[in-house]
Amino acid sequence: MNTERKTIVVTGGAGFVGSHLCKRLAADGHRVISIDNYFTGSTDNHVPGVEYRTGHTRDINQVITETPEIVFHLGEYSRVEKSFEDPIELIWGMNAAGTFSVLEFCRRTNAKLVYAGSSTKFASGGDGKNQSPYAWTKASNSELVQNYGTWFGLKYAIAYFYNVYGQGEIATGPYSTVIGIFKQEYKRGLPMTVTSPGTQTRCFTHVSDIVNGLVLIAERGEGDGYDIGNETCYSILDVAKFFESEIIMLPERKGNRLGSSMDTSKMRSLGWTPHVSLEDHIREYKSACTREEKTEKRILVFSTTFFPIEGPAEKALFRLMQEMKDVQFDVITSMVDPSHTQTTCALSNVTIHRVGKGNAWDKYRLIIDGYHKATELVTTHRYLFSWSIMASYAALAATAFRRSNNLPLLITLADQRLDKIPLFMKAIIRFILRNADQISTSTAQQEHGISRIDPAISLTTSNRSGDAFANQIRFLYNSLINKN
Numbered sequence: 001m002n003t004e005r006k007t008i009v010v011t012g013g014a015g016f017v018g019s020h021l022c023k024r025l026a027a028d029g030h031r032v033i034s035i036d037n038y039f040t041g042s043t044d045n046h047v048p049g050v051e052y053r054t055g056h057t058r059d060i061n062q063v064i065t066e067t068p069e070i071v072f073h074l075g076e077y078s079r080v081e082k083s084f085e086d087p088i089e090l091i092w093g094m095n096a097a098g099t100f101s102v103l104e105f106c107r108r109t110n111a112k113l114v115y116a117g118s119s120t121k122f123a124s125g126g127d128g129k130n131q132s133p134y135a136w137t138k139a140s141n142s143e144l145v146q147n148y149g150t151w152f153g154l155k156y157a158i159a160y161f162y163n164v165y166g167q168g169e170i171a172t173g174p175y176s177t178v179i180g181i182f183k184q185e186y187k188r189g190l191p192m193t194v195t196s197p198g199t200q201t202r203c204f205t206h207v208s209d210i211v212n213g214l215v216l217i218a219e220r221g222e223g224d225g226y227d228i229g230n231e232t233c234y235s236i237l238d239v240a241k242f243f244e245s246e247i248i249m250l251p252e253r254k255g256n257r258l259g260s261s262m263d264t265s266k267m268r269s270l271g272w273t274p275h276v277s278l279e280d281h282i283r284e285y286k287s288a289c290t291r292e293e294k295t296e297k298r299i300l301v302f303s304t305t306f307f308p309i310e311g312p313a314e315k316a317l318f319r320l321m322q323e324m325k326d327v328q329f330d331v332i333t334s335m336v337d338p339s340h341t342q343t344t345c346a347l348s349n350v351t352i353h354r355v356g357k358g359n360a361w362d363k364y365r366l367i368i369d370g371y372h373k374a375t376e377l378v379t380t381h382r383y384l385f386s387w388s389i390m391a392s393y394a395a396l397a398a399t400a401f402r403r404s405n406n407l408p409l410l411i412t413l414a415d416q417r418l419d420k421i422p423l424f425m426k427a428i429i430r431f432i433l434r435n436a437d438q439i440s441t442s443t444a445q446q447e448h449g450i451s452r453i454d455p456a457i458s459l460t461t462s463n464r465s466g467d468a469f470a471n472q473i474r475f476l477y478n479s480l481i482n483k484n
Contacts, residue, residue, distance in 0.1 A: 002302030005029050005031065005358075006030045006068070006069040006070060007030070007031045007033070007067070007069060007127060007294070008025055008031065008032050008033070008065055008068055008069065008070045008071070008072065009033050009034075009035065009060075009064055009066075009068045009070070009071045009111070010022050010025070010032060010034050010035075010072045010074065010414075011032025011034075011035050011036070011039070011057050011060070011072065011073045011074055011076075011102060012034075012038040012041060012070075012073075012074035012075030012076070013032070013036055013050065013052065013074075013075075014034055014035065014041030014042060014043065014045045014052065014168050015041040015042075015074065015075070015179075015455040016040075016045070016164065016168050016207065017074055017116075017164055017207060017211070017421045018034065018036070018041070018045075018072075018074045018075070018160070019041075019046070019047060019168060020044035020166070020168065020207045020208070020210075020211050021072060021074070021211050021214055022034055022047045022050045022212050022216060023047045025215075026047055026048075026049040026050050027415070030430040031051075031437070032047075032049070032050045033050075033051045033053065033064060034050055034051065034053065035053045035054075035055050035057065035060055035063050035064060035075065036052070036054065036055075036075060037055060037056045037057070037064070037094075038054065038105070038258065039073070039077070039094070040078075040170060040358050041075075042373065044204070044475060045168060048213055050215070050305070050401070053072050055133065056093070056094075056098060057076075057094070057099070057102050057389055058072075058077050058093065058097045058098045058100075058101040058102055059101070059430075060098075060101050060102055060191045061101065061104065061105050061108070062107045064105065064158050065108045067110075067111070068109060068111045069111060069112065070111060070112050070114065070193075070218050071102065071105070071106050071112070071113050071114070072116075072214060072218070073099065073102050073113060073114065073115045073116060074161050075094075075098070075264070076094050076095045076098065076099065076116070076138070076141075077091045077095050077137075078118075078134070079134060079295050079375035081165045082140075083134035084132065084133065084362040084393055086217030087317075087447060087450075087451050087455070087472045088270075089451070089455075090132055091134060091137060092132050092137065093318045095134070095137035095138060095141060096141070096168040096196075097363060099115075099141045099144070099145075101169055102467070103144065103145065103148050105407070106148075106156075106475045107152050107154055107156060107317075107429055109147065110422065111155075112155040112156065112157070112218065113140070113145065113154060113155065113157075114154040114156070114157050114158075114159060114214060114217055114221070115145050115156060115157070115158045115159070116160075116161060116181065117138060117139075117141070117160075117264065117353070118135060118138035118139065118160065118162045119160040119161065119162055119223075119229070126253050126418045130148060134427060135262055139227070140459055142158055142224065142428075145224075145403030146158070146223075146224055147174065148280060149223070149436070150205040155222060156222075156223070157217045157218070157221035157222055157224075157226060157227055158223070158224045158225070158226060159213065159217050159221075159226045159227075160225075160226065160227045160228065160229070160262075160358040161205065161210055161228055161229070161467055162202070162203045162205045162227070162230065162262060163177075163178065163202045163203060163204045163205060163229075163301070164175055164177070164205055164206075164207050164210050164226065165177060165178075165179035165180070165204055165205070165206060165278070165281065166205070166206050166209065166276075167207070167239075167420050169207070169381040171183055171184045172184060173464055175243075177277075178236065179239070179335075180200070180205065181216060181280075182239065182240060182243055182371075183192070183285060183289075185243075186243045186245055186285075186286065186289065186291070187289055187290075187291055187292060187348075188291075188292050189291055189292055189293065191246040191247060191248045192240035192245050192246070192247045193249075193250050193471065193472060194236050194237055194240050194245055194247055194248070194250065194379075195236065195249075195250045195252065196249050196252045197251060197252065198236055198237035198240075198249060199235050199236075199237065200235065200236055200361070201233045201236075201316045201396070202233060202234065202236065202239075203230055203232065203233045203234075203236065203262055204230060204234065204239070204278040205228060205230045205274060206230070206274070206275075206276035206278075207280065208275070209228065209230065209275060209276060209380060210276040212272060213267055213272050214228070214229035215270060216271065216272050217267075217270070218269040220270055221266075221270065225263070225266050226266050226267055226435065227262045227263050227264050227265070227266070227267060228267055228271075228328070229264060229271070229274075229280075230274040230276075230278070231262060231264060232276070232277065232278070233272075234278065239278070239282075240392075242278075242279060242282045242283075242298070243282065243286065244286075248472070248473050250471065250475055250476075252312075258425060265366075266383055267291060269413075272275050275409035276468050285406045285420060285482070288436065290403050293476030296381070296383075296384075297325070297327045297328060297384065298327070298329075298383050298384065299328070299329055299330070299380055299383060299384055299385060299386070299387055299473075300330050300332070300374060300377060300378070300381075300385075300386040300387070300407070301317070301329050301330065301331045301332065301386070301387050301388075301389070302331075302332050302333075302370060302374075302386065302387070302388040302389070302394035302395065302397055302398040303317065303331055303332070303333045303388070303389040303394050304333065304334060304366060304389070304392050304394040305333060305334060305336060305361050306333040306352060306392045307345060307346075307352070309336060311388050311417060311472070312414070312415050312481065313390055313414035313416075313481065314389070315391055316414065316480040316481040316483075317477070318478050319348065320473065320476055320480055321347050321350050322347060323476065324349075324472075324473075325347075327349060328349050328350075328351075329349060329350045329351070330351050330353060330377055330381065330383075331345075331350060331351065331352045331353065331372045331396070332353050332355065332366075332373050332374060332397065333353070333354055333355075333366070334354065334356045334362035334365070334366045334370075334393075335353060335355060335356040335357070335358045335362050335396070336356065336358065336359070336360065336363070336374070336401045337358060338357075338364050348353075353373050353377070355370055355372075355373050356369060358418065363393045364393065366393050366394060366396075367393060367396045367397050367398050367400065368397075368400075369397075369467065370397030370398070370401075371397050371400045371401050372380070373387070374398075374401040374405075375404075378405060378407065379454070382461055383407055384406060384470075385408040385409065385410055385437070386398055386402065386407050386408070386410070386411075386471055387410045387412070387422075387470075387473065388409065388410070388411050388412070388432075389412060389414055390411060390412070390413060390414050390416045390417065391411055391428075391429045391432045391433060392416075394396075395411055396432065398411075399431065399432050399435045401438075402415050402435055402436075402437075405433060406428065408437040408438070408470075409435065409437050409438075409441075409463055410434070410436065410437065410440065410473070410474070411432065411433065411436040411438070411439050411440065412440040412442075412473075412474065412477055412478075413439070413440065413441050413442065413446050414442065414477075414481050415442070415481055416446070416483045417445075417449075418445070418446055418449025418450065418452070418453065419445065419449055419452075426453050430453050430454045430457070431454070433450065433454070433457050434454070434457060438470055438474070439479070440474040440476040440478065441478075442477075442481050442482055443482075
């Protein structure tokens with residue numbers, strides 16, 4: 001960008017790409033203002049010399065009172081598969097209402113808009129825009145930006161990123177990048193987790209190459225079609241192999257495109273070219289990485305009842321344990337029947353810890369007895385995370401344990417119904433879900449049920465070192481429960 005000092009707004013300036021862009025713009029001598037709601041952004045990404053404003057993009061006209069020359073709009077919801085799980089209201093608010101407000105802000109201030117579109121719309125011969133809520137909103141926004149140019153003479157350029165990686169990428173939690181996940185798994189001595197079929201291809205682009213492209217577009221780009229991507233593509237399975245570690249396959253996920261097209265001719269006409277290769281980056285990461293001691297694949301499970309007392313939820317749990325033979329499961333459950341032995345189970349990777357006195361009141365005692373058993377077990381085993389089957393008595397024990405222990409908690413709702421439940425049960429479920437680190441739903445009705453119980457509940461945050469196995473369990477368990 002030329003040396004004339006400008007006032008520049010970056011939406012999502014505390015995010016991964018946004019923070020790198022802010023750093024570059026500030027280094028070039030510009031006044032840089034970030035607006036971020038910190039949905040995935042972090043104060044850890046703040047750059048000295050940048051002005052940070054907290055707020056949603058739909059409120060940009062109130063948050064930003066200055067008149068900028070350029071607005072980089074990066075602050076949108078940006079995950080394909082997760083957009084099927086998160087409330088549609090969240091995605092709509094960030095990607096439709098938010099972008100409309102940004103467009104109106106640029107129209108009022110006569111600022112040039114550099115919009116970060118999504119390459120997902122180019123997948124499947126151009127039908128990718130209809131394959132997920134995320135892709136559809138992003139593709140619709142690209143059309144709206146173009147229309148604002150036609151209708152109102154808005155100055156704009158639309159860029160498309162291709163699988164950005166580099167320092168500061170999100171590496172834990174449900175919004176992690178592929179490379180970020182692989183790096184964390186490698187560092188912690190965990191297997192690489194690859195979503196089936198593994199043959200899906202991606203073109204990975206280093207964040208420094210993305211930032212160089214954005215600066216060029218802001219300076220000289222006009223209109224649509226600026227693809228910023230390294231044309232060298234890899235299958236996800238091949239990328240995992242670069243880390244030279246064990247690989248495990250996760251079930252297929254809805255919306256997971258097999259590939260996409262790219263045309264970098266408009267970027268290259270501006271003088272842009274990528275400089276960093278993915279293979280070199282991974283090689284340098286592995287060389288500099290200090291690996292942690294290999295983590296034990298062990299999970300602490302809370303279930304109100306378990307083998308041989310089984311409903312659909314417990315049967316799905318049992319089948320999951322059969323398939324995940326390399327993972328050790330410690331199951332805390334109520335005794336209910338005194339004839340049940342303490343640890344008997346047909347699976348060698350499962351240990352059952354029954355608590356109670358062997359009667360119908362055991363499920364109520366589980367709340368306290370289960371908590372004490374978990375406290376005892378955690379002194380002798382190192383668990384990746386704890387897991388509760390359904391938001392019920394077992395979940396109350398798990399929640400009590402979570403509040404006194406740093407072990408992350410996954411709640412799966414199995415076949416649980418959340419409609420037409422009594423008010424006191426709503427209060428209990430709200431308490432449970434608010435204390436979970438991850439919540440896994442198996443149906444759209446459950447997602448809507450959660451939003452009715454408490455719209456502020458986040459479906460997933462992070463299970464930290466257990467993210468890989470938490471995701472594997474979520475997807476496999478849901479596929480099993482939905483077969484019933």
